[in-house]
Amino acid sequence: KNSFNNSISDHQAVLETVAVITHDKKNDTQQANSSRPFQIGDMFGSQNENSDDTETVIDKEDNVFVMSNRKTKYPTLQLDLRLIKDLVVIIVSATAGGIIFSCLGQPVIVGYLLAGSLIGPGGLNLINEMVQVETFAQFGVVFLLFALGLEFSLPKLRVVGPVAVLGGVLQIALFMFLCGLTAALCGAKLSEGVFVGTFLSMSSTAVVSKFLVEKGSTNALHGQVTIGTLILQDCAVGLLFALIPVLGGSSGIFGGMMSMGRLLLVLSIFITVAYMMTWSFIPRFLKLMIQLSSQTNELYQLAAVAFCLLLAWCSDYLGLSLELGSFLAGVMISTTDFAHHTLEQVEAIRNLFAALFLASIGMLIHFKFLWNHVDILLAAVILVIIVKSIVITAVIKSFGYSIRTAFIVGLSLAQIGEFAFVLLSRASHHHLIGVNYSHPI
Secondary structure (H helix, E strand, O other): OHHHHHHHHOOOOOOOOOEEEEOOOOHHHHHHHHHOOOOHHHHEOOHHHHHHHOEEEEOOOOOEEEEOOOOOOOOOEOOOHHHHHHHHHHHHHHHHHHHHHHHOOOOHHHHHHHHHHHHOOOOOOOOOOOHHHHHHHHHHHHHHHHHHHHHOOHHHHHHHHHHHHHHHHHHHHHHHHHHHHHHHHOOOOHHHHHHHHHHHHOOOHHHHHHHHHHHOOOOOHHHHHHHHHHHHHHHHHHHHHHHHHHHHOOOOHHHHHHHHHHHHHHHHHHHHHHHHHHHHHHHHHHHHHHHHOOOOOHHHHHHHHHHHHHHHHHHHHOOOOHHHHHHHHHHHHHOOOOHHHHHHHHHHHHHHHHHHHHHHHHOOOOHHHHHHOHHHHHHHHHHHHHHHHHHHHHHHHOOOOOHHHHHHHHHHOOOOOOHHHHHHHHHHHOOOOOHHHHOOO
């Protein structure tokens, strides 16, 4: 109780009143159920039982949730019909959008995004509870980065390593400096300006990677540099999380430095262990899966997916990111002779979940909001594209790359990624920015 009250007072939790509607069974029905023998139908709850055994929770925004904690003496199998309906709607809509834009000779990514915006809360509102769909769609990012890792071998990683690591860090530092300087000149808080710099430095790993795959540019020099920089940004998210409490004033500089140092140590250990497994365990494991899958590839496909998800989960559990773990899983397999075979097995899964993820991103778009603020949004988009293109192009060019390669990388990264929403949410919790800046769109 005391811990909960302290969380409320420190603004780390929100106290909300909800209405709970309980459907009680009649006494005679309960007695009848308790006296009758077990039937196979008890394992599958019927529609009538659902109306009696479930509780409905309504929050302050009139969102309705069905609590399926059945009070029966038999275990029951539950179906989330809302999630099934939402997945059917989003997959069918994404397919239709992809077909239309493919026939028009345009990238199917645009079709997925527009399909999501059409069925989302800002469109026809066919899907209004996006938490489950977005969680499910996160597998799209995981498998997309896993497939990229399969094509991004260690020798190529070493070639673009300096520009990806040092250039990526330099890019983030430059944005933090420029935005902090701009905030100071305009009379705003320096901490807010520095945070906006971290916010703007992030690019969308999923969208850019999907675009590179469609264009067949993942093995090109600019593609390798772009992917390497994106992975560095994903790694830096954990460090930026440790920096936000310092900027918000809720943690001292020493505490923030300790948190960042701890994350760097965990990252080093994680990569070292993965590197050791690459030369010892992985080749033997994949060879065994090939032998066991001589008749069918089902077991090999399942093993590859399980390995990807396990490493992604371990990375997230250690405070890193799902993207880093899944990408590293692909790089580990890319050093073996089974990289091409693994890519063939997971390619269909990757395409399905990637489309689901992009459509779920499109559901965040509200046409009415865009129309009401079209002037500000257009100006902001143009400014972000121009500034990010110039800064990133200059950084890549300083590492000795041609102006063409540097410019293509700059244009590829000249947008703001989905991690920016996570950073924005974390910053609002620490009161680093006002509510008006962090209100969901």
